[in-house]
Amino acid sequence: MSHEMSHLGPRAFNHDQSNDAEAEYDRLRDLARQEASKRGQCFGRSKEAYSSGDGAGAKQLSEEGKAHGRKMEEYNRQASEFIFKENNASGRVAADTIDLHGQFVEEAEEILEERIKYAKSHGQNHLHVIVGKGNHSVNHIQKIKPRVEQVCQELGLQYATEDNAGRIYVNLTGGEAVMPEYPQHQQSHGQYPGQQQSHSGGYQQHQGQHQGQQQQQQQQQPDELEQVVNAVLPKIMRKLEKACCVVM
Structure with a gap:
């Protein structure tokens, strides 16, 4: 998955959003990026542990990586839902x-x-x-x-x-x-x-x-x-x- 993103606020909205709305959207995407980074680090360390013969350590690190992956997905889900509601609220787009x-x-x-x-x-x-x-x-x-x-x-x-x-x-x-x-x-x-x-x-x-x-x-x-x-x-x-x- 690719999660390389910079500040997304202004271009993510179709209206003059409040600073709070922009900050919340950026916060959620940034948290997702942090979890993605942690996931990658865990998987990398897991491979190293496995190569060195530490099977138990490799498994534990792999599980930690999966946990960070689930958190990443949840934060991105929240961000997607948040921006969808903001941009598609009544009065901001037509019914069609x-x-x-x-x-x-x-x-x-x-x-x-x-x-x-x-x-x-x-x-x-x-x-x-x-x-x-x-x-x-x-x-x-x-x-x-x-x-x-x-x-x-x-x-x-x-x-x-x-x-x-x-x-x-x-x-x-x-x-x-x-x-x-x-x-x-x-x-x-x-x-x-x-x-x-x-x-x-x-x-x-x-x-x-x-x-x-x-x-x-x-x-x-x-x-x-x-x-x-x-x-x-x-x-x-x-x-x-x-x-x-x-x-x-």
Whole structure:
């Protein structure tokens, strides 16, 4: 597992977070990194003990390493849950949108899979996925976006990059990823009308055929967003215990 991370606060949030929220997120990820380091040290010492013929010592050190690994997973689980709730709280994203900022790649994959299941089971025909532009990643490489595209491909779903390169539009019906047009006043809420680049490389003009349903979803009550968070997170967190985390 790779847990090499620097200070993550500002780029992990989609809003003007409080200093306390930023500090809590960084604290949890930092604790996970510390446990990962301790795990590696224990495993290294375990190999040395085994090579020197100390089987009992090697076993004890191996068990200590596994214990640190479990603590690492728990801290990362807490960080993932914390940032998900912060970024996807009512009023911060629309009912048809999920924000994956601050997630490790494997965390983002698990979250997206569960969110798609939830959306489809509740009759939603599309999903906007905020993946970030990779501005703060090493060499400015987007890591969440290709994993989101991979998930869509595995599920047989068409997707398209929106005008904002940090967002992906996913058609949950299995049809063509043609994004509906949004009224001008909705752009301030993170909606982007106009052309989008499809995964095949071409550009498609939006048809607006889903506009009525889109507007209906935009009018959902705030507590429905809370239901999404509460329904999706428990399943995700159980699956993340064995996830291999890669830095966003």
